[in-house]
Structures are given as structure tokens and as C-alpha cells.
Amino acid sequence: MLSFRSRLSRADVDVIRQIADSTGFFDENDVQINVDIAEDMLCRKDSCHKFILADYNGRTVAYVCYGKVSDARDGTYEICWLSTLNDYRGLGIGRRLINCLIAKLRKKGAERIYVKTDSKEQYKPTRRFYEKCGFRLQAVLPGYYDDNDNCCIYALQLVDNDCAETGREQCLAAE
Ligand SMILES: CC(C)(COP(=O)(O)OP(=O)(O)OC[C@H]1O[C@@H](n2cnc3c(N)ncnc32)[C@H](O)[C@@H]1OP(=O)(O)O)[C@@H](O)C(=O)NCCC(=O)NCCS
Numbered sequence: 001m002l003s004f005r006s007r008l009s010r011a012d013v014d015v016i017r018q019i020a021d022s023t024g025f026f027d028e029n030d031v032q033i034n035v036d037i038a039e040d041m042l043c044r045k046d047s048c049h050k051f052i053l054a055d056y057n058g059r060t061v062a063y064v065c066y067g068k069v070s071d072a073r074d075g076t077y078e079i080c081w082l083s084t085l086n087d088y089r090g091l092g093i094g095r096r097l098i099n100c101l102i103a104k105l106r107k108k109g110a111e112r113i114y115v116k117t118d119s120k121e122q123y124k125p126t127r128r129f130y131e132k133c134g135f136r137l138q139a140v141l142p143g144y145y146d147d148n149d150n151c152c153i154y155a156l157q158l159v160d161n162d163c164a165e166t167g168r169e170q171c172l173a174a175e
Pocket residue numbers: 023025062081082083084085088089090091092093094095096115116117118123125126128129130132
């Protein structure tokens with residue numbers, strides 16, 4: 001059985017570390033950033049980040065960390081981190097986690113959700129995953145992560161928005 005929760009306990013911090021580490025996608029520094037965000041969230045009620053954790057048959061196997069984009073127009077959120085425990089990937093858990101996030105953010109009046117990901121071959125399944133979840137490529141920032149390692153910005157529009165389509169067309173034309 002799969003269930004979702006937003007409340008974090010201290011024990012979850014280590015679980016988040018293990019899940020992030022298991023993917024093999026994140027270096028030590030990235031994993032530590034996930035841990036620091038979770039710890040900060042436990043200490044501060046006004047933390048700008050939030051988590052949703054996915055529990056599958058009593059084991060926490062995936063999480064998404066998200067937040068409001070502070071310098072963007074109202075209704076703009078971003079996915080900061082997302083991981084499924086390696087042995088549980090490809091089972092549909094990530095998709096259901098994203099659907100849970102979307103439902104939650106819709107209730108808060110969200111109009112769009114952004115996520116940044118990597119252009120490297122390793123991230124092809126991740127980009128495919130976001131596309132399958134309804135996200136569309138909006139912009140590419142060349143050399144953002146490293147030489148020949150671009151940042152791909154995806155967006156999920158929760159309301160109709162002509163500007164988004166124009167941005168996407170400009171992005172595709174520039175490729
Ligand atoms: C990206 C990630 C969170 C997806 O979670 P998941 O639980 O494996 O995803 P799901 O099983 O719900 O997959 C949903 C869709 O994405 C597609 N997908 C997932 N993994 C895939 C893969 N390795 N190759 C191709 N497509 C894939 C599936 O086809 C699926 O669509 P379908 O249900 O129509 O077949 C997970 O694979 C992961 O932790 N990846 C490594 C870390 C990462 O890239 N995080 C995001 C950083 S921005």
C-alpha cells in the first residue's frame with residue numbers, strides 16, 4: 001500500500017539521505033543539501049522548503065522537496081529535489097508522488113510548477129519522467145552545470161497560460 005505524508009520526524013532525515021544516496025545521481029554535496037534542508041525544516045516552522053514522503057508497505061521509499069519561488073509571481077512553485085529509492089524505481093511511485101504534490105499545490109492556488117534538471121544522458125529517464133508527468137521543456141541554460149552540461153527547465157502549467165507556450169517555442173527555436 002502506498003501512502004503520502006508531509007510531516008517529517010527526525011528519523012526521516014537519515015532516510016532522506018539513504019534514498020538520495022541510493023539513486024547514484026547525486027554527489028555527496030547534493031545528498032548533504034537534501035539532509036540540511038530536512039534538518040532545517042525540522043528546526044524552523046517558517047522553512048521555505050517542504051517535503052512529501054511516500055511510504056510503501058510501511059517503508060519510506062521516495063520523497064519530493066518543494067517550495068514557493070520567492071521572486072516569481074504568485075502561484076509559482078518549484079520542485080527542488082526528488083528521489084525514489086533505487087530498488088523501487090519504475091513502479092509508478094514517483095508519478096503518484098508528483099500527482100499528490102500537484103493536488104496539494106492546486107489547493108494552495110498554485111498555477112505553475114517548475115523543475116530544473118540536467119541535460120546529460122544519465123538524466124534522460126528523468127526528463128522522460130517529467131514529460132510523462134505533464135511537464136514541458138521551457139528553457140535550456142547552456143553550460144549551467146558544467147561545460148556541455150546544460151540546465152533544462154521544465155514547467156507544468158496548472159492553468160492556461162499563453163506566455164508559457166511562447167517561452168517554450170522560443171526555447172525550442174534556440175536549440
Ligand atoms: C526520476 C524518479 C524520481 C522517478 O521516480 P520513479 O518512482 O522511478 O518513477 P515512476 O515509476 O513513477 O515512473 C513514471 C514514468 O516515468 C518513466 N520512467 C521512470 N523511470 C524511467 C526510466 N529509467 N527510463 C524511462 N522511463 C522511465 C516511466 O516510464 C513511467 O511512465 P509509465 O508509468 O507511463 O511507464 C526516479 O527515477 C529517481 O529517483 N531518479 C534518480 C534521481 C533523479 O533523477 N531525480 C530527479 C532530479 S531533478
